[in-house]
Amino acid sequence: MKKNRLLAKWLNDDLSPDELAEFEASPDFEKYQKIKNYTVHLEVDSFDENVMLSNILSQKKAGQKVIPLYKNWIFRAAAIFVLALGITFAMKFFVSxxxxxxxxxxxxxxxxxxxxxxxxxxxxxxxxxxxxxxxxxxxxxxxxxxxxxxxxxxxxxxxxxxxxxxxxxxxxxxxxxxxxxxxxxxxxxxxxxxxxxxxxxxxxxxxxxxxxxNITVHTAQPEWIENQIGFYKEDIKSILDEVERQYNIQIELNTKDTTSLFTGKLPAKDLNTALQIISTTYRLEARQVSKNKIIFDEK
Structure with missing residues (x-):
């Protein structure tokens, strides 16, 4: 409810500085701002005030109709509510x-x-x-x-x-x-x-x-679906990049041989075994210098 109240006041340019700061810090502010920017340039046709006044005076006088102030407020609130619904709809279906x-x-x-x-x-x-x-x-x-x-x-x-x-x-x-x-x-x-x-x-x-x-794949589905990392003629930099992604770690490589291609599989849930396979294949030594950082050196 508070979020909808802030949205309505923002659309009406009626937020206090503190409320404006709070609204701009919300995660959805950028989407609201984009939609508002798209609609700010919409215009209605201009009209001639003198012509309108002459038409009114030429008509028969009728009893004046007074609209209470609270009804104006209701109409305004209803319009803001409809606009808010439109923004929500646009966000749901048009925003990526x-x-x-x-x-x-x-x-x-x-x-x-x-x-x-x-x-x-x-x-x-x-x-x-x-x-x-x-x-x-x-x-x-x-x-x-x-x-x-x-x-x-x-x-x-x-x-x-x-x-x-x-x-x-x-x-x-x-x-x-x-x-x-x-x-x-x-x-x-x-x-x-x-x-x-x-x-x-x-x-x-x-x-x-x-x-x-030219590669040949003989699997019913990707290896990574079954927690294995498959490689087909890929160099060690590509292999270590994928290991970093799968294990959310950092790897530093100290070797001159970066062109030898590897075809095979590494486990995606057993870091020690993966490091051993890489070390044996490329004649490297793996050192874990922190919880999330591995260094490969030439033997």
Whole structure:
């Protein structure tokens, strides 16, 4: 109730300095401000006051109708309430929705058409609910696994490329200069730069630094869904970046060999074993210098 009262007074420019400061500190203030800015330039047609006065005087005089002050206040309050409802509606349907998975965590959520998304650690998705069934489009930063409900075209946009489907299951990963797409069911169309590829069940494609990489994936679903981290021809920097995301730690690497490629799996819930595999593969020694920091040195 207090929030609605502050909103109404703010729309009427009737907040005290203290109330204004409190309202501007609220998490929804930025959304309210954007909507207010969109409507502030709306204007009604201008009118000629002299013409209006002449028309009134030319009409037959009638008994004056007095509207009590309290009724004016009610009308004003009702208008503010309707505007507040409009703002709430706009926020719910027009403002972008954001889903995130912090480092060391995964997030599962459903889209308006009941398509299911599993978001991997250190990833983010943005989409709009409005007219979703006709415009199924979202922006992905990081990695996500999709189980798409059948319907109209479904698009996943990343900074490296775009994936288009109708109804299927697939995984998209866009990390730095690496773009991976795996189709687990149905068909997906992948657009990367000027390249367009159609993938069917069991097929995959990867691009890194503008070049296509030929890899083969033999899994029923992404390894990270089952708490394993899968790598296909990736260098040690990419591997350590993913370990940092999965375990929410910092890793410092002191080695000259950063080009050797690794294909294999690491556990996502057993840090010691993951560190041992990396150390053995690259002939490194891992040192834990604090609770959340690991240093790899050459042996």
């Amino acid at each position: 929705e954001t889903e995130t998975a912090d480092f060391g965590k995964k997030t599962t959520f459903s889209l308006p058409d009941n398509s299911e998304v599993v978001l991997n650690s250190g990833s983010e998705i943005n989409y709009k609910k409005w007219d979703w069934d006709n415009h199924r489009h979202l922006d992905l930063k990081g990695e996500a696994y999709f189980r798409v409900a059948k319907g109209k075209k479904f698009e996943v946009e990343t900074n490296l490329g775009k994936v288009t489907v109708l109804g299927t299951q697939f995984n998209v990963k866009a990390r730095k200069n690496r773009f991976d797409v795996v189709c687990y069911e149905g068909r997906v169309k992948v657009n990367y730069a000027k390249t367009q590829i159609l993938l069917t069940h069991g097929q995959s494609v990867s691009f890194e630094n503008g070049k296509q990489i």
